[in-house]
Amino acid sequence: MPQHIVIMAGGKGERLWPLSREGKPKQLLSLGGEKTLLRKTFERVQPLVLPQQIYVVTGSDISEQVRKELPELPKENILVEPFPKNTAPCIGYAATVIAQKNPQAIMVVLPADHSIADEEGFRRALRFGFASLEQHPEFLITLGIVPDHAETGYGYIAPEQPICGRDGFSLRKVKAFHEKPDAKKAKKYIQEGYFWNSGMFLWRVDVILREFGAYLPLMHEHLLALNSTLNRDRNAVTDFYKNVEAISIDYGIMEKAKDVAVIPASFGWSDIGSWDSIGKILPHDAAGNTVQGDVVSYESANNVVWATEKKLMLIGVEDMVVVEGEEAILVCPRERSQDVSTFLKKMKKEF
């Protein structure tokens, strides 16, 4: 079966505010490197498929930037969402496009803004997934990450016994998905052998479209309409997005479908969900400070400090996040950096 890869690049960039912001979401940042996260995501799958088998779903506000970032990508493989409606419409749209080429294709869904340390490990996991789908084409597969700490910022997956295994990988039926836990629950989940929900999926395109029919029947109707108008009506995509509800693939399908499986893996994954996680992913100095830009720190430890235009001086500061974006500056304890997007929404409402 041919494989197609869909990169979801529609994030709003609130969690790494103020470095990320409207018009410059996380996937278009280069965090500690020269390449953007989107570019890295693209290059990471290049050994697996041809550029014409890669699709990027993104918003109209940044589609031009995406095109410039990925000049190898055929222009028609950039699928532009007129407005964001969470992940289910995005995946449905991409599945419809792929199905027109090859209804039995395997479709991989990847967020554009994750960090992966062991790229070959990641590809090996996907290859095991491809092989698993040859044997068990009915499954919706999610990549589960073996936790290395009791993270409260991720959802968890409770697995059952392996269905099959090879090369150190196994396919296990999913018993249940769990929301982001508090610290106590996170510890319990780890003890019980749960995995982090990475938001990376693979399945056959005909299978996921059938599941839309089963669990999101209204959206499935709109997908059928999209399928029939896509190549002749220039408003087809806009009409589809106008008509469908905003819902995640997790809530809309994965948590309800019967044949859902997980491939546990450890390839140094992080969704870079907060400034605290940046501090965990990127290198730090002897005092534990992760710094970028023109930063001077005295008697300061375990901070995440990001300077963009100005010099940043810390004296006697510990366990803090200090980030200078182009338009704003954020200061908060590392342990509060998960709350940034919440307060950002509040701020936008209030001011």
Added chain:
Amino acid sequence: MPQHIVIMAGGKGERLWPLSREGKPKQLLSLGGEKTLLRKTFERVQPLVLPQQIYVVTGSDISEQVRKELPELPKENILVEPFPKNTAPCIGYAATVIAQKNPQAIMVVLPADHSIADEEGFRRALRFGFASLEQHPEFLITLGIVPDHAETGYGYIAPEQPICGRDGFSLRKVKAFHEKPDAKKAKKYIQEGYFWNSGMFLWRVDVILREFGAYLPLMHEHLLALNSTLNRDRNAVTDFYKNVEAISIDYGIMEKAKDVAVIPASFGWSDIGSWDSIGKILPHDAAGNTVQGDVVSYESANNVVWATEKKLMLIGVEDMVVVEGEEAILVCPRERSQDVSTFLKKMKKEF
């Protein structure tokens, strides 16, 4: 006796860095008001003397800004130091200029960058000083501030019994000057009735020049040379500054002279020596945050936050200083804000 007022406006502006900086020292900032500290200092003494009796000693780098700030001041009353040499040369230079007009004049010396809440109380203390000098012309008088807390950022003055008193003021001989104490010593000083050393002085100009002769004889010789060349040699001032040592009036004369007296007073004085003191002087919100500019704070208390160009967001931050200057950003705990100038010097050396 006529009175002349000398405003020392030569500060380098390191302690309120990064808002203050080279070329924009503290005296040229308007902190929480529309007028600069220099302008406020000038206006504060206007009810006492005519503009031609006010002198401002300042550096060549900011003399033009000083002139613009004080258009009422005769141009020749701006005394420009070619380079900074601490307070003794500055005071000797001004005393020489005043002595040429009136050798028996009273001379008041005031820093340009202090905050005074009760301006009439301040002028009443000076008027008492003028009266005291009529009776006791031999004294070098310093204004001592009655402490309202055990501050470690100021020097202290140990007084003896009053020599004379009137209108709630008294003149008391100084027993000793004490350096900035640690917290324990500061408490002891307060219990023993010591006063803060404000760095504001008054004396007869002939008396202070005589004391230069007694305790800084080399500088006195240069002052005599300055006196004889001032009006005919355009290099006179530069030669004087080249020749003299950099020394403070406190260390050079006040701590050694015999007839030194203090007038204790309480007029809401602060030398605004740190960002912490800014938080104490300026108004704060219900959570104790002193903010300026475009600041948004959530679940944050007792911070001093200064935004200049960018939006500043605090989440869960307590007892911190966050200041965005034009070129740099400072983050430190309030209790460390005394150390800013120390680390600034270190930074300039290292980078």
